[in-house]
Amino acid sequence: MQGSKFIQRFNQYCPEWLAEEGDPVGLHIGTLNKEVDRIMMGLDVRPAVVEEAIEKKIDLLIVKHPPIFRPLSRLTTDDVQTKMYADLIKNDIAVYAAHTNMDIIHNGLNDWFCEMLEVVDTSYLIHTHTVKMKKLAVYVPQTDAKKMREALAKAGAGEQGNYQATSFTVNGTGRFTPNEEANPTIGSSNVPEQVQESKIEVIFPETKQTDIVAAMLAAHPYEEPAYDIYHLDNLAENFGIGRVGELKEAMSTEDFIAKVKEVFVLEGLRVVYPHDSKKSIKRVAICGGSGEKFYRDALAANADVYITGDVYYHTAHDMQETGMLVIDPGHYIESLCKEKMVALFEQWKNEEGWKVDFFVSETSTNPFSFK
Numbered sequence: 001m002q003g004s005k006f007i008q009r010f011n012q013y014c015p016e017w018l019a020e021e022g023d024p025v026g027l028h029i030g031t032l033n034k035e036v037d038r039i040m041m042g043l044d045v046r047p048a049v050v051e052e053a054i055e056k057k058i059d060l061l062i063v064k065h066p067p068i069f070r071p072l073s074r075l076t077t078d079d080v081q082t083k084m085y086a087d088l089i090k091n092d093i094a095v096y097a098a099h100t101n102m103d104i105i106h107n108g109l110n111d112w113f114c115e116m117l118e119v120v121d122t123s124y125l126i127h128t129h130t131v132k133m134k135k136l137a138v139y140v141p142q143t144d145a146k147k148m149r150e151a152l153a154k155a156g157a158g159e160q161g162n163y164q165a166t167s168f169t170v171n172g173t174g175r176f177t178p179n180e181e182a183n184p185t186i187g188s189s190n191v192p193e194q195v196q197e198s199k200i201e202v203i204f205p206e207t208k209q210t211d212i213v214a215a216m217l218a219a220h221p222y223e224e225p226a227y228d229i230y231h232l233d234n235l236a237e238n239f240g241i242g243r244v245g246e247l248k249e250a251m252s253t254e255d256f257i258a259k260v261k262e263v264f265v266l267e268g269l270r271v272v273y274p275h276d277s278k279k280s281i282k283r284v285a286i287c288g289g290s291g292e293k294f295y296r297d298a299l300a301a302n303a304d305v306y307i308t309g310d311v312y313y314h315t316a317h318d319m320q321e322t323g324m325l326v327i328d329p330g331h332y333i334e335s336l337c338k339e340k341m342v343a344l345f346e347q348w349k350n351e352e353g354w355k356v357d358f359f360v361s362e363t364s365t366n367p368f369s370f371k
């Protein structure tokens with residue numbers, strides 16, 4: 001299978017445009033224009049991960065953390081930090097990163113955290129993207145209308161709530177006169193023609209426009225297909241980073257801390273107890289990775305607890321005055337994405353009939369331990 005084909009499917013689930021501004025998601029090393037037989041999912045690119053990838057003969061490494069987060073000034077092989085990039089290139093291992101887009105997507109990392117903690121009725125913590133709807137009207141000979149509707153539905157047009165492949169068709173007469181340069185499917189040069197045509201209308205989220213127009217053009221029999229695209233004020237979907245939701249039953253602070261520790265299989269975690277301590281936990285906000293900058297959003301969402309990694313000393317002081325409990329389970333809880341993503345890859349493989357092997361990186365890249 002071509003690497004680009006796999007990433008195309010990956011992008012349908014986790015599109016690059018959902019990443020935060022300036023987040024360097026996408027292909028970092030190598031090319032996607034090559035055959036890939038072995039794909040591995042990891043959290044970080046570290047020298048030990050590169051060694052594992054070489055040993056497993058990996059063609060494409062997918063990671064959560066972009067390996068070249070800041071621009072490189074040198075690419076020497078005497079430095080272990082940069083040697084790993086050279087090793088990847090030498091072994092023809094492509095590296096692709098999906099970072100904040102994996103935190104934002106529906107059914108993504110933050111949703112998996114909520115599932116594990118049995119947090120329900122969730123919504124996003126901070127709004128990031130709103131997708132608007134558009135409408136396509138395309139005119140085709142009536143004999144091609146069915147084929148066109150099917151092609152549009154396959155490209156994702158006409159999804160409306162729990163309904164798929166919605167469309168509206170009206171029949172009429174199309175008129176045109178081909179000139180001498182034309183190569184018409186129906187009719188001939190300089191002869192006015194009229195054809196019984198169908199006008200098919202479908203709605204779609206604006207993010208799918210390129211795919212849908214390409215599918216329409218591919219399915220259209222005419223040299224110069226006639227179509228219109230309308231802006232609509234209907235909103236398709238809102239997206240956001242982090243999640244906030246409810247526990248079914250309120251829990252004591254200590255029981256909840258024990259639950260977080262158990263669910264994420266942690267040797268230890270850091271807790272910022274507020275001076276004005278709440279007695280129980282019902283409403284939970286979470287943002288995997290380093291989400292301390294969103295703690296005020298968790299407060300505004302009336303969370304009793306905010307779970308996020310990499311909390312900074314002075315920010316912890318500020319948090320302590322808010323009355324909200326903060327739990328820092330570490331950044332490494334994100335390694336959950338390795339197994340979860342590979343389970344999804346296997347599902348796509350079944351659906352698409354791919355011939356490819358997937359691997360979960362077995363290297364721990366957690367730099368911290370507890371003694």
Ligand SMILES: [Zn+2]
Pocket residue numbers: 064065288289290331334
């Ligand atoms: Zn992260």
